[in-house]
Amino acid sequence: MPSVVSFQSSSALQGLAGGAKPGTEQLRRQNLITVLSALRRSGAMSHTGLSVETGLASATVTAVTADLERAGAIERQEQAVSGGRGRPRVMLSPRRSFAHVAAVQISSDAVHYALADYRGTLIDRFSTRRDLEGTPASLLDEVSGAVKRLMERSRLKPEDVSALSLSSKGIVDAEAGRLVWSPVFGDRPVDFAKLLDDLPQAQLALNNETLLVAHAKASRQMQDADAPDFSGLITLSLGHSIGLGIARLDGQGSLAVTAPNFGHMLNAVDDRLCRCGSRGCIEATAGFYGILRLAFQVPPNTIPARFVPLAEMEKIALSARQGTRMAQYAFRQAGLALGQGLSRVLSLYENMPVAITGPGTRFYDLLAGGMEEGLRQSLHVRLNGLPHIDIEPDEAGLVFDGHVDRALAAVDQRVMAVR
Amino acid sequence: MPSVVSFQSSSALQGLAGGAKPGTEQLRRQNLITVLSALRRSGAMSHTGLSVETGLASATVTAVTADLERAGAIERQEQAVSGGRGRPRVMLSPRRSFAHVAAVQISSDAVHYALADYRGTLIDRFSTRRDLEGTPASLLDEVSGAVKRLMERSRLKPEDVSALSLSSKGIVDAEAGRLVWSPVFGDRPVDFAKLLDDLPQAQLALNNETLLVAHAKASRQMQDADAPDFSGLITLSLGHSIGLGIARLDGQGSLAVTAPNFGHMLNAVDDRLCRCGSRGCIEATAGFYGILRLAFQVPPNTIPARFVPLAEMEKIALSARQGTRMAQYAFRQAGLALGQGLSRVLSLYENMPVAITGPGTRFYDLLAGGMEEGLRQSLHVRLNGLPHIDIEPDEAGLVFDGHVDRALAAVDQRVMAVR
DNA sequence: AGATATTTTCTCGACTGTCGAGAAAAACAA
C-alpha cells in the first residue's frame, strides 16, 4: 500500500504566519467553526453537550457560543423541557434564517433545484426536465430563472442566499465556476459564474456530482459511531456516464474529496469510441451507451444514443438475466472495465471500501462477476484482497446532502473570517 | 481536472481539541517547528531573518529561539562578521550534534549507507554490494552490522542516532516498518522494526524509494524562489523496476507525498508475465527486464533475469539507435506503457509536471515517442495538454535528501512534542 | 577620541484566547 505522510511545506508556514491572522485569532476561528459544525451535525446541543463533543473546556464553549449568538448564527431554543432533575439545559442550534443555500443538481435529463436553511434542512425543491437540444446559454438562463423562482416561493431576498451550489457530471473548474467538459455539451464550456450577478451575497460552488456523493457518504460514515474508523472511501456512480469520487482523511485529519476523471480514464486500447472522442475510455464500455452498443452489436465506432432511457437498459438486463449471450457479455465487459479501472485507483491510493451508486446499481448482479475479475488482475488486489463493496441506490439524496454540507461549511468559513 | 477541496472532519476536531494539547500549546509547537525548519533550510539565519522568513513577530522569534537554544537544538554562531554598519547579527543554526540520522538505501544490487547530522549535512557514507541470494534475515543482519559500523566510524553512541531511515523499492508498510513486497524477496516480508533493538532512541522510517525522490524533488522546487508556484509533481523512476511518487500540496498547504504501486498497476490485458506473478503490469513491459524480453523476443511468459546489468541495456539501446527494429519496438512499447500509465495517474489527480529519474533516463530518447503516444490517448491529456517532463539523472542524491529531510522533520516533531 | 548614525537584538506591557474551579441558576424532591 502506498504510504502517505503529511509534511510541512515552507510556503505553508509563510502562508500561515505571514497571512492576515494575528496569532491566536486563528485558533479562535477554528473553535468557532468546530462548535458550529458540531451543532449542525446534531441539530441541537446543550452547553455541556458541546463541551464533551468538541473537547473544549466549558468556559471556552461559553465564550464561543456567546460570539456565535451575537453574530446571529445560533440561537437558544426556548421550551427546554428536560424532565429530569437539575437546571434544565438550554439547547443551542443554528439559526435557520441566518443563511440559505440553493442547490442545483444538473443531470443528463433533468435539473433538480433545492433550497436549504442554515440548519441544513430542506425547505423547498422542484425539478425541471432538461432540454437536450439546449445550449450553454439556454441552460444558464433556465437555471437563473429557476433560482429566482426558488427564492420567490420561499419569499427570500437575493441577499438571503449565501451560497449557490451547482453540480454536474463532467469535468469542472471549481475555482472559475466553469464546466469544462460535460456529457451533454462536450467541450462547449458553461460559465456558471454569471449566475452570481443576481445574487450579490452568494458564493458559488461548482462540483462534480460524484464529488458530492463521496463527500456525503464519507460524512455519514464518519458520524457513524459504531462504524470502524474511517480512513477513506471510493464512490462509483454508474449511469449513462461513469463517475468516481474519492474521499480520504489527509495528514491533518481533514477530509479531502476529489472527483477524478475516471470515466474517461484510458482503460484498454480498443476501438470502442467514447463520446468524448477518445477510444478505450472506461465509459465507452461501462456507461449505459457502451453496454447498449455491445449488447446490440452496434459497431464500436458509433455512439448509439445521446441518452439511453433506463427502460431500455432494463430490457437488456432482463434479456441478460434470461440467458441471452450478447447481453450478458455486454454487462460482463462493463464490469471488467470497471474492475480494472478500480484496481488502478486502488493501486494509486491505498485500499478503500467502494460504494456504488446511481441508476446502474440495479444491474449490479450482472456487473459483479466482471468487476471481480477485473479487480483480481492486479497485484494490489492480490495482496490486499478485494475491496469491500456496498450498494447505495439513493444517489440523489447523497448529492443533496453533499451540496448542503459543503456549501454551509463554506458559508461558515466566510462568516467566521470577518466576524 | 479533478477539484480538490479540503474539509474539516468531526474526528479531526475531536482529535485536536480532545487530545493532549491544552489550548495554545499547539500553536507554540507549530512555531517551534516553523522556526526550526526555516533554520535548517537556509543553514543559518539571524533573528531578523527568521522574523521575515517565518512571518512571526520579532518578539515571538526571541521567545521561540530561546526555547530552542535551551533545548539544545540550535546554537549561536560566534564569529559574526557582518561587515556593514550597525549591530552585527548573530547567526543561528541547528546544533550539529543535537541528533543524527542514519539513512539506508537498499537498491537491487547494493546497499548505500549514509550518516547525517542535525544540520542535514553528510558526515559519512559507504556502500556494500548486495547478495542477491540472501534472505530477509541475512539482509537484516547485514544492515544491522553496517549501521553499527556507521556509528563506530563517527564515534557515535547508539543513543546519538535519533532516526533510522530506510528505503527500498517495492511495497512498504510504513507504520509497521515492514517491507511487504520487494523485487528481490517477492512477498517474503522483511521486518525492519527489529533494527531498533540496537538503537534505543531512534525512530524508524521505512519508505518506498520513489517516495523519497518525490519528496526531495518537491522540496527543492518549493524552495526555488524563481520557480512558478508549486502545486504538485510526479516522479517516475525507471530502472529494473518502475517506481512512481506523487507529491502535492494539500488543502492546509502541507506537502503530502505518496508512492503508489505504479509498476504493478494493471496496464494492458496481455500475456507478459511480471515477476510479481501478474500479467500486464506496467513493469512487465517498461522495466529493464521487460524491455530486454521484448527486444530479444524471449517468450513473454518467462522472466529473463533477476537483475539486468546496465551494460546489457546499453547494448540494446545502442542497437535500437542503430536501427534494429525489435530493439526500437521494445523501447517504444515500454514508453507506451509508461505513457498510458501516466495518463491514468494524471486522470486521477490533477495535471502535474513529471520528473523522470533512475538509470532508465539514459534511454529517454528511445522511450519518449511511445510515452507521448500513450499520454495522448486519454481525454485528460487532450484537454490539458502534455505534462511538462524533465529529466533528473541523479536519483541517489534525491533519495539521500529525501531521507534526511523527512527523518529530521520527524525528529523535530518528536522533540518538540515533549519539550 | 567622541559623537552620531545605523542596524540588530531584546524587553516590556498589552491583548487574545483557553482552562479549571467554583459560584450561580434553575429545576425537582423531601
Add this chain to the structure above:
DNA sequence: TTGTTTTTCTCGACAGTCGAGAAAATATCT
C-alpha cells in the same frame, strides 16, 4: 422551606503572540 442535582456561567490564572520602543553593538563622521 431546605436540600439535591444538574447545568450554565463567571473569575482569575496561565500561555502565547504582538507592537513599540529600549538597549546593544558596530561603523562613520567630525
